[in-house]
Amino acid sequence: MFKKRPGRLIPFIVIVIIYAGFGFWVYSSYLTSQISSEAGAILLKWGSRGSEVREVQTRLKNWGFYKGSVDGIYGWRTANAVKAFQRKHGLKADGIVGNATGKALGIRTGTASARGGTSRSNETYTLAQCVHGEARGESYIGQVAVAAVILNRVDDPRFPKTIAGVIYQPGAFTAVTDGQMFQPPGDTALKAARDALNGWDPSGGALYYYNPAKTTNKWIWSRPIIKVIGKHYFCK
Amino acid sequence: MKLFKMQLDRKQYHKVAVVLAAALILAGFFGYNTYTEKKQYQTFLQNSYQRSFRELVTNVENIKLLLEKAEVSASPQQSSALMSQTWMQSYSAAENLGQLPITHVSLSKTEKYLNQVGDYSYSLSRTGARNKNMSEKDMNQISKLRAYAGELLKELHNMEEDVARGKIRFGEIRKKGRLALRRASEDAVEVSFGNIEDKFSEYPSLIYDGPFSDNVIEGKPKGLDGEDVSLEKAKEKARKFVGEDKAGRIIEVSSGKGKIHTYGLEVSPKDKEKGNPINIDITKKGGYVLWMLNPRDIPEKKLTDQQASDKAQKFLKEQGFGDLTETYFLKNDNTTTITFIGVSKDGVLIYPDLLKVKVALDNGEIVGFDAYQYLMSHRKRDIPKPGLTEEEARKKVSPRIKVERVKLAIIPMPGNKEQLCYEFKGKYNNFDYFVYINAEDGSEENILRIIKDENGTLTQ
Numbered sequence: 001m002f003k004k005r006p007g008r009l010i011p012f013i014v015i016v017i018i019y020a021g022f023g024f025w026v027y028s029s030y031l032t033s034q035i036s037s038e039a040g041a042i043l044l045k046w047g048s049r050g051s052e053v054r055e056v057q058t059r060l061k062n063w064g065f066y067k068g069s070v071d072g073i074y075g076w077r078t079a080n081a082v083k084a085f086q087r088k089h090g091l092k093a094d095g096i097v098g099n100a101t102g103k104a105l106g107i108r109t110g111t112a113s114a115r116g117g118t119s120r121s122n123e124t125y126t127l128a129q130c131v132h133g134e135a136r137g138e139s140y141i142g143q144v145a146v147a148a149v150i151l152n153r154v155d156d157p158r159f160p161k162t163i164a165g166v167i168y169q170p171g172a173f174t175a176v177t178d179g180q181m182f183q184p185p186g187d188t189a190l191k192a193a194r195d196a197l198n199g200w201d202p203s204g205g206a207l208y209y210y211n212p213a214k215t216t217n218k219w220i221w222s223r224p225i226i227k228v229i230g231k232h233y234f235c236k
Numbered sequence: 237m238k239l240f241k242m243q244l245d246r247k248q249y250h251k252v253a254v255v256l257a258a259a260l261i262l263a264g265f266f267g268y269n270t271y272t273e274k275k276q277y278q279t280f281l282q283n284s285y286q287r288s289f290r291e292l293v294t295n296v297e298n299i300k301l302l303l304e305k306a307e308v309s310a311s312p313q314q315s316s317a318l319m320s321q322t323w324m325q326s327y328s329a330a331e332n333l334g335q336l337p338i339t340h341v342s343l344s345k346t347e348k349y350l351n352q353v354g355d356y357s358y359s360l361s362r363t364g365a366r367n368k369n370m371s372e373k374d375m376n377q378i379s380k381l382r383a384y385a386g387e388l389l390k391e392l393h394n395m396e397e398d399v400a401r402g403k404i405r406f407g408e409i410r411k412k413g414r415l416a417l418r419r420a421s422e423d424a425v426e427v428s429f430g431n432i433e434d435k436f437s438e439y440p441s442l443i444y445d446g447p448f449s450d451n452v453i454e455g456k457p458k459g460l461d462g463e464d465v466s467l468e469k470a471k472e473k474a475r476k477f478v479g480e481d482k483a484g485r486i487i488e489v490s491s492g493k494g495k496i497h498t499y500g501l502e503v504s505p506k507d508k509e510k511g512n513p514i515n516i517d518i519t520k521k522g523g524y525v526l527w528m529l530n531p532r533d534i535p536e537k538k539l540t541d542q543q544a545s546d547k548a549q550k551f552l553k554e555q556g557f558g559d560l561t562e563t564y565f566l567k568n569d570n571t572t573t574i575t576f577i578g579v580s581k582d583g584v585l586i587y588p589d590l591l592k593v594k595v596a597l598d599n600g601e602i603v604g605f606d607a608y609q610y611l612m613s614h615r616k617r618d619i620p621k622p623g624l625t626e627e628e629a630r631k632k633v634s635p636r637i638k639v640e641r642v643k644l645a646i647i648p649m650p651g652n653k654e655q656l657c658y659e660f661k662g663k664y665n666n667f668d669y670f671v672y673i674n675a676e677d678g679s680e681e682n683i684l685r686i687i688k689d690e691n692g693t694l695t696q
Binding site: 159 | 256259260263264266267270327330331334335336337338339340341344345347348351352355447448453489490491492493494495496498500512515517527529531566568569573592594604606608609
């Protein structure tokens with residue numbers, strides 16, 4: 001049948017190319033937006049995950065905007081529900097939960113918790129952001145331990161000598177590499193960061209940690225494990 | 237294929253073709269746009285990596301030159317100046333190295349070298365500032381470090397050539413990392429740095445008066461004595477620490493194998509309604525409490541600072557810690573963290589023996605405890621008699637400071653050392669200062685400024 005009418009194959013190919021091209025464009029502009037989004041300015045958006053997303057979904061579901069499951073993943077269903085909510089409340093319908101939308105939803109916006117009052121509030125906040133991105137699913141002790149690892153690195157000659165230097169060292173933390181860190185930290189992460197800065201170290205002086213279910217890095221497996229907390233192995 | 241079974245006549249077919257062609261052009265435009273944008277980001281990254289790399293090379297060149305000069309310098313003032321410049325250059329070099337997109341594994345030794353050179357030269361610059369010449373041992377260490385700087389520089393120059401010829405591009409690592417989020421290990425940059433690391437394989441351990449000295453990093457606890465305790469004994473200890481009335485089931489969650497070996501215990505509260513499990517680490521040797529954290533929510537603040545301090549002191553007494561005195565405190569999340577230090581029978585403050593107690597401000601419960609530094613340094617000390625009288629030491633304090641109080645204190649010094657000093661507390665320009673004068677030779681060892689606000693006192 002194709003031999004008789006070869007012309008009919010062309011639109012099919014063209015459609016495939018267009019879809020593929022469009023897909024790539026969406027994907028790459030999504031990546032770009034992830035890079036350029038400023039810390040603290042946006043609370044939650046497409047691709048976000050975690051307990052705050054779950055909170056948004058629960059509220060939207062209760063009010064009938066959201067039909068999907070409460071899974072803590074900000075997908076297109078959530079984005080559409082947020083847009084519907086924004087339209088109803090006279091907000092800019094961009095599908096992003098920023099400060100205004102967060103307020104309308106009755107969710108505590110992350111920037112509010114940034115006030116610290118102590119001279120170390122800047123360090124605390126950066127540290128808490130990294131802890132939140134890396135270990136928000138972990139227990140409280142697990143989060144203090146991750147913060148302590150960052151501080152242990154600052155005190156070790158094999159690593160950069162400031163908190164920001166350690167956190168932003170290329171490739172050092174997954175949450176920094178993939179931009180998950182650029183979310184306002186929750187109260188738990190802030191509390192954990194403060195405890196670590198005050199001296200608590202549940203990791204036992206560890207310099208590295210990894211999740212054995214997710215890590216393929218051979219080198220890290222060879223390090224002596226000094227403590228196990230939740231899903232993380234801590235080592236020297 | 238169902239789509240194509242619909243018969244289209246020629247006219248309709250043309251229309252569809254035009255629409256699709258337009259869409260294709262549009263998609264092409266978007267694609268091109270995205271491509272140039274990506275290119276721009278890449279160039280930007282390349283440039284900042286290049287900058288870090290070039291600066292690193294310059295820094296190492298300077299380090300080598302400065303160390304060479306230090307080897308032939310005979311005046312303490314000149315060596316002191318050279319050493320502080322080396323300190324600055326190595327600090328900057330380490331900073332630049334930390335910004336390169338290379339995995340930690342292939343540059344940790346280089347980073348360690350740079351940080352130690354910086355730390356060591358800082359400590360030497362202090363020696364020089366005291367009008368003392370460098371010792372023979374220091375001179376030998378400097379020569380060794382200079383030789384390593386030469387090796388490092390040779391490799392860096394090789395790399396520089398490869399970078400200039402385009403054989404190495406720093407951006408490539410990011411490109412690979414982006415899609416798979418996996419670090420490329422066989423990359424050209426990694427290999428080059430791997431060569432450098434090999435050169436450092438016989439790098440000696442450096443011992444000097446600084447925080448990165450190898451004896452500090454590998455320091456052993458001095459405050460642990462007694463026999464090893466069993467898990468049962470440790471659980472008993474934890475139960476007593478948390479309180480018989482509050483502690484429910486205790487399980488071991490993880491043993492710690494850091495500098496201090498521990499049983500990592502989790503204590504469930506007796507009253508399950510009453511919140512989270514409490515984590516507590518008990519040392520295997522001697523059965524001391526290393527740290528404790530109770531992460532419960534503290535909804536309100538009822539206690540005054542004085543009440544909180546009383547609670548903490550009562551707790552420490554109950555736990556058998558004698559001879560401690562309160563220094564600083566810090567409030568956040570409706571808790572107060574109070575720092576205690578040791579104090580001798582004659583009232584000499586012992587700053588290295590440091591303990592922290594966290595008090596909940598709703599009911600005065602102890603929700604945190606940290607004895608790491610205490611266990612690392614506490615021991616029975618023979619405190620020497622000061623060589624200087626208080627009057628002699630007071631003359632060494634800046635006349636600008638209005639002295640309010642003097643005490644004798646043992647303070648921690650770089651390199652795990654301790655020094656008996658006179659501690660002068662005084663005011664200048666409405667700020668509180670602590671000035672420490674060496675009680676043996678009268679040199680000014682340290683100055684601390686105190687920050688006080690409603691959330692606590694801290695030193696800077």
